[in-house]
Amino acid sequence: MTENVLKLVDMGIRFGGLNALDGLNLSVNKGEIVAIIGPNGAGKTTAFNCITGIYTPTSGMIEYLGKSIVGEEPSQITKKGIARTFQNIRLFKELSVFENVLIAMHLRYNDNIFTSTFRLNINKEKEMREETKRLLDSQDLYKYRNDIAGSLPYGIQRRLEIARALATRPTLLLLDEPAAGMNPQETMDLTSYIKEIRDKFGLTILLIEHHMDLVMDISERIYVIDFGKLIAEGSAKEVQNNPRVIEAYLGVDGDA
Amino acid sequence: MNLFLQHALTGISVGGCYALIAIGYTLVYGILRLINFAHGDIFMVAGYFMIFSFAVMPFPVAIIVTLVATTVLGIMIEKFAYAPLRSAPRMSVMISAIGVSYLLQNLATYLFTALPKAYPAIPGLKKVITIGNISTSLVTILTPIITIVLVMILLWLVNKTKIGLSMRAVSRDYEAASLMGIKLNKTISFTFAVGSLLAAVGSILYFTDRMTVQPFSGALPGLKCFVAAVFGGIGSIPGALLGGFFIGVCETIIKAVGLSTFSDAFTFIVLIIMLLIRPTGLFGEKNIDKV
Amino acid sequence: MLKINYKEKINVNLLIYLAIIIVSSAILIYLDMNKFQYNYAISIIEKSLVYAVVALSMNIVTGFTGLFSLGQAGFMALGAYTTAILTIPVASRANVYYMNGILPVLENAVLPIPIALIIGGIVAAIFAALIGIPVLRLKSDYLAIATLGFSEIIRAVIASPMMDKITNGSYGLKSIPGFNSSLECFIYSLICIVIMILIINSSTGRDFKAIREDEIAARAVGIDLFKTKELSFVVSSFFTGVGGGLLAMFMRSIDSKTFQITLTYDILLIVVLGGIGSITGSIIGAFFVTAGKELLRFFDEPFAVAGVDIPLFRPGFRMVIFSILLMIVVLFFRKGLLGGNELTIRHLKKFRRKKNLDVAGGAV
Numbered sequence: 001m002t003e004n005v006l007k008l009v010d011m012g013i014r015f016g017g018l019n020a021l022d023g024l025n026l027s028v029n030k031g032e033i034v035a036i037i038g039p040n041g042a043g044k045t046t047a048f049n050c051i052t053g054i055y056t057p058t059s060g061m062i063e064y065l066g067k068s069i070v071g072e073e074p075s076q077i078t079k080k081g082i083a084r085t086f087q088n089i090r091l092f093k094e095l096s097v098f099e100n101v102l103i104a105m106h107l108r109y110n111d112n113i114f115t116s117t118f119r120l121n122i123n124k125e126k127e128m129r130e131e132t133k134r135l136l137d138s139q140d141l142y143k144y145r146n147d148i149a150g151s152l153p154y155g156i157q158r159r160l161e162i163a164r165a166l167a168t169r170p171t172l173l174l175l176d177e178p179a180a181g182m183n184p185q186e187t188m189d190l191t192s193y194i195k196e197i198r199d200k201f202g203l204t205i206l207l208i209e210h211h212m213d214l215v216m217d218i219s220e221r222i223y224v225i226d227f228g229k230l231i232a233e234g235s236a237k238e239v240q241n242n243p244r245v246i247e248a249y250l251g252v253d254g255d256a
Numbered sequence: 257m258n259l260f261l262q263h264a265l266t267g268i269s270v271g272g273c274y275a276l277i278a279i280g281y282t283l284v285y286g287i288l289r290l291i292n293f294a295h296g297d298i299f300m301v302a303g304y305f306m307i308f309s310f311a312v313m314p315f316p317v318a319i320i321v322t323l324v325a326t327t328v329l330g331i332m333i334e335k336f337a338y339a340p341l342r343s344a345p346r347m348s349v350m351i352s353a354i355g356v357s358y359l360l361q362n363l364a365t366y367l368f369t370a371l372p373k374a375y376p377a378i379p380g381l382k383k384v385i386t387i388g389n390i391s392t393s394l395v396t397i398l399t400p401i402i403t404i405v406l407v408m409i410l411l412w413l414v415n416k417t418k419i420g421l422s423m424r425a426v427s428r429d430y431e432a433a434s435l436m437g438i439k440l441n442k443t444i445s446f447t448f449a450v451g452s453l454l455a456a457v458g459s460i461l462y463f464t465d466r467m468t469v470q471p472f473s474g475a476l477p478g479l480k481c482f483v484a485a486v487f488g489g490i491g492s493i494p495g496a497l498l499g500g501f502f503i504g505v506c507e508t509i510i511k512a513v514g515l516s517t518f519s520d521a522f523t524f525i526v527l528i529i530m531l532l533i534r535p536t537g538l539f540g541e542k543n544i545d546k547v
Numbered sequence: 548m549l550k551i552n553y554k555e556k557i558n559v560n561l562l563i564y565l566a567i568i569i570v571s572s573a574i575l576i577y578l579d580m581n582k583f584q585y586n587y588a589i590s591i592i593e594k595s596l597v598y599a600v601v602a603l604s605m606n607i608v609t610g611f612t613g614l615f616s617l618g619q620a621g622f623m624a625l626g627a628y629t630t631a632i633l634t635i636p637v638a639s640r641a642n643v644y645y646m647n648g649i650l651p652v653l654e655n656a657v658l659p660i661p662i663a664l665i666i667g668g669i670v671a672a673i674f675a676a677l678i679g680i681p682v683l684r685l686k687s688d689y690l691a692i693a694t695l696g697f698s699e700i701i702r703a704v705i706a707s708p709m710m711d712k713i714t715n716g717s718y719g720l721k722s723i724p725g726f727n728s729s730l731e732c733f734i735y736s737l738i739c740i741v742i743m744i745l746i747i748n749s750s751t752g753r754d755f756k757a758i759r760e761d762e763i764a765a766r767a768v769g770i771d772l773f774k775t776k777e778l779s780f781v782v783s784s785f786f787t788g789v790g791g792g793l794l795a796m797f798m799r800s801i802d803s804k805t806f807q808i809t810l811t812y813d814i815l816l817i818v819v820l821g822g823i824g825s826i827t828g829s830i831i832g833a834f835f836v837t838a839g840k841e842l843l844r845f846f847d848e849p850f851a852v853a854g855v856d857i858p859l860f861r862p863g864f865r866m867v868i869f870s871i872l873l874m875i876v877v878l879f880f881r882k883g884l885l886g887g888n889e890l891t892i893r894h895l896k897k898f899r900r901k902k903n904l905d906v907a908g909g910a911v
Contacts, residue, residue: 052767074766084767092760095753103757106750107769113778116749117742125750168769291688340878347615350691351819352877358812359870366863475808479699482692521703524696531693532681 003030004066005172005204006051006082011060012228013050020046021228024060028172033198033205035219037212037239039248043228044208045087048174052084053077064172079107083170085161087177087208093150097141097160100149102132104167132167138200139163154181159193166201173197175207179214191217216240224248258389263512264505269396269465271504272403276458277481278488278496279410280451286427286491287447290349294333294356296478298452301360302326302459303375303469304368310376319378323456330452331445339441357475364471372468381464399461400501406454407497414493419446427491476520480507483527489540498538502526568737572730579728589729591841596736597793599833602817603743603826604786610824611747612779613759614683615691618675619787619814621698624705624806625674626667626788627795631720632656632713633663634796639722646718647711660724664735664792671788672781674701683776698811706803719802723795735793739786744826746782755779759824816873822883832884840865 006028013021021043028034036044049055051062053074062070069077092100105128115121136142141163144152149160158178165173178194179187191214198205209215215222216236224232224239226248232239239245277299284292305325309318337356341349381395414420422443425433434440462477463469484503488495503523510519530537575592578585601619608616637657640649658666674697682693705714714720726732746752754775757765766772795801813836821832843865876883 054763054766073771074763075769075771078767078769086764086767090761090764090767092757092764094760095756099753099756103753103765103770104768106754109750111750113746113749113751113782116751117746119745119749121750128750164768289688291692337874337878344881346688347609347613347823348877348881350615350688351815352874354812354815355819355870355873355877358816359867359874362863362866362870366861366867369862476699479692479695483696486689486692517703517707521700524693524700527696528678528681528693531685531689535685535689 004028005030005032005064006206007061007063008047008051009061009063011047011050011057011062013046013055013057013059019228021050021057021225024225024228024230026223026230026233028204028206030204031198031202032220033194033207033218035215035222036206036208036225037210037215037222038225038231042225042248044225045176046228047225048084048176048208051077051174052082075107078168078170081169081171082174083165083168083172084174085158085165085176085178087180089154089157089161091149091157091161091164093148095149096146097149097152098132098136098145100160100164101135101141101167102128104164105132107168135163135167139166155186158182162197166197169201170203172204172206175205175209177208177210179209179211182211184213187211187214190214194218259512262390262392263508265390265392265396267505267508268501269399269504270462270508271501272399273458273462273465273500274477274481274484274504275403275497275500276406276454276461277477278484278500279407279493280455281482281485282488282490282493282496283423283447283451285485287423287430287444288338288349289346290338290353291482292451293350293353293478294337294360295451295455296474296476296481297357297360297364298326298330298333298474299455299459299462299478300364300469300471300474301329302452302456303463303473304364304373305456306460306463307373307375307469310378315376315378318376319460322460323453326456326459327449327453330448330455334445334448339444357478361471361475368471370471372470375463375467375469377467378460378464393465395461395464399465402457402461403497403500406457407493410450410454411493413450419443423447480520480523483523486527486537487530489537492537492539495537495539572733575729575733579730587841591838593726593729593732593797595834595837596732597790597797598814598817598837599830600736600739600743600793601787601790601814602821602829602833603740604783604790605814605818606824606826606829607743607747607755607786608779608783609818610822610829611752611759612755612776613687614776614780615687616694616780616783617691617808617811617815618678618694618698618784620806620808620810621694621701622671622675622784622787623791623794623810624698624701624803625671626664626791627801627806628705628714628720628791629667629670629788630660630663630792631723631795631801633658633666634660634724635720635722636724643720643722644712644715647716650712653713660796661735664789667792668785668788671791672785675781675784676777679777679780683773683780695808695811698806698808702803702806705806714803717803719800719805720795721800723799723801725796725799732793732797735789739789740830743786747826751775751778816869819873820876820884825883825889827889828883835884836869840869843868 004027008024008026011021011024012019024047036047038044046055050057053069053072053076056071061068064080064082069080092103109121109124109128111121111124133142136145139159141156141160144156149157152160162175162178175194179190182190194205195218197203207219219236221233222236222239223230224242224245231244231248232242234242277295280295281292284290284295302322305322306318309321313321333356337352338349341352381393381398383394384391385394385397414423422433422438423446425436425438426440426443430440480503481500484499485496486499487502488497488499503526506522506526507519510516510522578589582589601623605616605619608614632653633656635643637655640654678694678697682690704710706717708716710716747755754765754770757768757770758772758775762772798805817832817836818829820836821828821830846860846864846868847862849860
């Protein structure tokens with residue numbers, strides 16, 4: 001039996017008079033890789049922001065592992081096992097690669113200011129550092145450990161952001177345009193990389209992407225959003241041949 | 257009753273001055289998202305400009321010189337202290353603003369000593385007028401009138417002219433506006449010019465009433481006027497006007513009932529209450545941060 | 548291959564710090580023994596130490612957490628008054644409160660200095676916690692103006708007639724016991740500074756830095772934004788309060804005018820010159836500014852060369868110099884004199900190596 005990880009039921013959000021998202025239904029099962037596609041401004045990132053608690057939806061439900069997470073703090077949601085990356089990479093730019101990942105380890109090692117200040121957590125700290133080391137090593141980032149995150153090449157920054165998300169030990173990973181700005185070769189590498197981390201960390205992945213090659217290659221199911229509404233869902237094949245999707249991407253023929 | 261009217265009139269008059277300064281804060285914050293900590297000190301320096309120009313020339317010329325000199329000062333501060341930091345983090349710009357404030361205060365202390373200097377009496381302004389049982393000076397009545405006229409002109413400027421359109425565009429979206437061919441630097445300079453000019457007018461009216469200027473005369477009124485701007489909703493001109501009057505009147509009432517020690521603190525209590533219940537102020541708009 | 552030598556690194560640095568502390572203590576003991584000769588130097592050192600504590604505490608919230616707080620003077624006032632009220636000798640109290648008398652509860656409330664300092668810090672921290680609740684949810688620039696305003700409210704309350712029996716209103720407090728020796732001042736300051744450094748370099752400190760770098764990313768890795776900001780603000784205010792207590796001990800007499808906005812600006816000057824987000828910067832900055840202000844005192848005196856007065860030299864000149872210096876740093880050395888880095892032995896070594904290379908290069 002497939003276990004449901006994430007479920008959006010009629011989720012919508014309004015900003016002032018604008019319906020940014022309207023009646024969105026979506027579900028992701030354990031171990032799946034699911035993609036959300038749609039033209040720019042369709043509301044894809046807004047959906048991510050609702051799921052991760054940055055925005056609170058104005059209507060509908062968000063269920064994670066069968067429980068509602070609407071209205072919870074982003075940090076709380078991360079603690080429950082949803083991690084994400086951002087469209088325009090958000091690293092701790094002036095901190096080192098090592099620190100970037102180390103900070104993401106904190107949530108699993110509850111410390112308070114007293115124990116951390118007086119180094120009563122020395123064993124936890126050691127463990128965290130070991131784990132960070134292992135994670136960086138497994139992601140081929142260890143050689144950059146002392147580099148300042150903001151100074152790294154774009155592609156490495158993307159990978160670091162994913163590594164940082166992995167450090168929170170997520171069940172569900174949300175990737176917001178992971179291939180943005182990558183050349184075809186890099187995109188292909190990324191495709192296998194995403195599959196690899198899915199298997200290795202037992203993840204469920206929901207991603208937003210514009211690179212159709214990657215989307216078609218990787219995703220088991222695809223949701224298409226346009227103007228805040230779901231216009232299609234299904235396998236890569238089904239979506240590709242859906243007339244509404246073609247219309248959304250290419251526009252309606254001249255005589256319409 | 258008479259006493260009440262008397263206080264109300266004083267309050268409205270002080271409030272008018274506050275409103276004129278508050279507009280400077282609101283315009284600059286609207287465009288650069290910067291609390292221009294130096295604005296109160298520009299107001300103080302305008303006081304000194306008047307003292308020195310009045311000493312050597314007839315008063316109408318002195319007034320014009322003061323207005324022009326203050327406007328130029330405002331533009332120069334923007335050019336030297338804020339423009340180079342356009343792409344820097346906001347905290348750096350704020351620190352730069354504090355630095356300018358610190359510099360103006362220390363420079364004034366150095367050049368003019370810390371002792372209060374007598375503000376010249378502009379002929380006619382201090383004339384005592386009696387309406388019914390209330391007697392007051394002309395400046396007290398004139399201040400709110402001048403304020404309201406200036407605000408009307410400003411509203412026309414912002415809403416009906418081309419430069420006003422640029423100002424509104426820049427305050428909406430800085431980058432998009434510059435992409436649309438709006439001259440960013442020109443618009444920002446213009447905003448500072450307007451703000452400083454109004455501060456100079458406010459300065460003349462305020463100090464005519466107070467009669468002395470010293471290097472720290474601008475610090476506290478400056479902060480109060482920022483609070484007035486926040487109260488009315490930062491970025492909103494009518495808001496700043498209303499905020500200025502509100503703070504002015506409340507302050508006068510508090511002084512009148514014998515709580516002078518708290519008249520300054522009161523402003524900040526207003527600020528904190530306002531931030532608690534309605535952080536966007538009376539007329540402010542809500543912004544959504546893009547993620 | 549994946550071995551990290553934390554231990555060794557830490558130990559080397561620790562030894563160096565210990566050496567610095569021992570040498571400084573030795574110098575201070577020497578100065579203390581010749582108190583009359585070095586009175587002036589001792590007073591500069593004590594003032595610098597106190598300012599170093601306050602500057603570093605400001606740096607925790609401003610430099611490491613990225614929250615621009617301008618309430619330093621207010622929190623210092625809370626700490627200073629609390630410490631003063633709890634330490635003025637009972638015998639002197641009637642004399643201090645000669646105008647309005649003292650609240651009966653406080654008449655005999657005397658505590659040892661370290662405890663009074665800690666309570667001063669706690670009072671400041673409690674107020675910070677309260678003000679933080681509404682203000683820390685807002686954008687950072689509102690925090691600046693709200694803390695500034697709060698600091699003025701504190702001052703007004705302290706000076707108000709209603710507080711006469713506690714704060715002695717506008718008359719201020721005097722007869723505050725001072726430091727017995729500069730070593731005592733050094734020890735108090737050192738304890739504060741060491742604890743603050745430990746906090747900054749702990750996992751809690753890393754959370755602070757994460758928030759400074761990117762609030763949204765920080766939340767996305769599970770950092771509770773509000774709680775962590777509040778923590779930083781409260782901790783910083785605690786040490787600002789203790790610093791205020793130390794300032795009261797240094798000055799021996801205080802009144803509400805001591806804690807004007809200018810005091811906050813003076814501390815900001817230190818933090819900015821030393822480098823926002825640099826621990827060593829704040830400490831060196833405190834000494835640089837305090838000593839600088841004293842040494843430049845002659846700028847404020849009329850100065851004549853061969854009987855001709857040099858016109859620039861008159862009261863206020865040194866503050867103009869400091870303001871210009873501040874502007875230069877803000878505009879051209881955005882990261883402060885130390886560039887947001889820490890001055891460590893490793894840096895010095897690197898610097899020397901670079902210099903040697905330059906020399907070698909020059910020889911060829």
